[in-house]
């Protein structure tokens with residue numbers, strides 16, 4: 001899959017503040033997304049994960065602080081320049097009515113097309129490769145709306161892959177996918193990072209899948225990064241309590257050694273129910 005072999009780039013943010021009108025969400029976030037690795041952003045509902053992803057991808061303008069893409073302030077860069085380097089799949093995307101899968105995946109090529117610059121063969125190859133990679137080739141001519149939730153989600157991810165950026169930000173990409181497909185997707189994304197030098201930042205809700213596949217975990221709460229590091233270092237009962245207010249035992253996967261959490265209902269919670 002040579003088209004996916006890119007040198008990884010660098011995405012960093014410092015003292016990031018962002019929100020919606022008067023609503024402040026991000027409260028001084030510093031992050032450096034590890035190059036050529038898979039980083040997973042975790043946190044309770046409403047903790048600001050999507051807001052951070054959108055601000056890093058230039059979709060949302062920060063009220064304070066900076067995002068740098070290869071050392072250049074991303075909010076001072078132009079849209080096409082950014083879109084050639086960074087692809088983002090937001091949460092719950094909606095396809096325009098009547099769009100076929102092939103057309104949807106083809107939208108990933110827009111940043112590479114222009115009045116003066118057109119390479120239909122390169123576009124066709126990128127679209128075909130991305131569809132094959134996400135196993136959606138058989139749906140190429142079907143309406144996106146006529147697919148199941150999981151099939152549609154794979155098409156959206158194929159669209160981002162067709163963009164052929166070295167940075168890929170995915171907000172809850174496993175939504176609608178059955179467990180086997182979730183595992184396959186994470187294995188594939190991990191390969192994109194490790195074998196093809198891509199830099200991936202994902203928002204996930206499944207703690208155990210995150211611990212199993214991420215190189216780095218970043219845990220957020222109330223618009224701030226509380227802790228980050230390797231799954232072995234940060235996936236502890238104390239941190240899960242601190243970030244999620246979750247009571248859990250931490251075990252080890254006997255095969256890989258990855259930490260696994262087993263949540264339980266504490267006596268305090270029992271009494272409150």
Ligand SMILES: Nc1ncnc2c1ncn2[C@@H]1O[C@H](COP(=O)(O)OP(=O)(O)OP(=O)(O)O)[C@@H](O)[C@H]1O
Nearest residue numbers: 020023025043044045046047048049050051052091
């Ligand atoms: N467009 C918006 N306008 C106003 N408030 C918003 C908007 N989008 C998100 N928010 C608010 O910002 C806060 C953080 O939302 P965000 O989507 O970043 O959290 P999250 O960690 O991704 O949550 P989840 O896990 O539920 O997806 C929430 O209180 C949410 O209600």
